[in-house]
Amino acid sequence: MMKPKREIVSRRNRPAKEPLSHELIVKTAYELLKQxxxxxxxxxxxxxxxxxxxxxxxxxxxNLQELSSYVLDLGLGELNLPELRDDDWKDQLFQALHAYAELLIEQPGLAELSLQTIPIGNHAFRLNEYLLTVLQKGGITSTAAAWGTDLLLLYVSSIALEKAKRASELMETAQGYYNEADPVRFPLMNRLKTDFFSGDTASKERFFWAIEVILQGILHKQLGDNGK
Structure with missing residues (x-):
């Protein structure tokens, strides 16, 4: 029996690889992150x-940490921030943070990176500059603005990762356990069990409430510091 002839493919006929570069490595890592x-x-x-x-x-x-920072910054290039206006600084802050949250929810890998590393690059700097500018319009300046920006981004990253990772079925299961908790041992939790899972998702009520709480804390703390 005659063996079939094996076709020999010359290396010269293979498509040329794109030269290795910093940009190619970061883009490749980003695609793998999304997948x-x-x-x-x-x-x-x-x-x-x-x-x-x-x-x-x-x-x-x-190292991987530096690569992660560059990948996160590349992902932040897809963030659409609202145009800065002279009116209603708080609304601009809410909308910017919500846009950031939506991006992270759509890409859970980015949400993970945002909690694990510090982005390096102009896209991250653009987001920080935007938030600092808006906070300054609201009278929050200096250290309070810097620390406040970090705190707000940390909250959004955390809530985005939580939403991205939590399937609706898991939430229903958790709610079932809360409903079945012993009301004698956990009276307060039993009374508020519905509130744990409340909040109008469509109107972003709970999200904006948390941002408002953080903002009021920053404003109150800054006012106290200025009065020393």
Whole structure:
């Protein structure tokens, strides 16, 4: 029986690989993040996707932490911030933070990164500058503005990751456990069990309530500090 002839493919006929670069590495890691989450953008997996060895990546990024920062910043390039206006600084703050939350909810991998690393680049700086500008319009300046921006972003990242990870079925299961909790041992929780899961999602009532609480705390603390 004659063996079938094996077709030999010359390396010269293969499509040329795109030269390795910082931009290509970050873009590849970002695509893997969107597909597989943070576990998909290890140095080993990024290198494999680029058909190279992990050691080659370290020429362009120091480590996974730095790569994660660049990837997060690339993702923030998709954030659409409302135009800055002279009126209603608080509404502009709410809308900007909600846009940030929506982006993170759509891409859970970005939400994870936002809690694990600090973004490096102009897209992250643009978001920080926007929030600082709006807070300044509201009379929040200096250290309070810097710390307040960090606190607001931390809250949004946390709530976005929670929403992205929680399926509606899981929420229903959790609510069932709350309803079945012993009212004698947990009287306060029993009385407020409905409130734990309340909040009009469509109007973003609970989200904006939390932002307002944080803002009032910042304003109150700054007023107290200025009165010293």
């Amino acid at each position: 597989e989450g943070t576990s998909g953008m290890s140095m080993r997996k990024v290198a494999k996707h680029l058909d190279t060895g992990p050691s080659s990546l370290y020429v362009y990024v120091k």
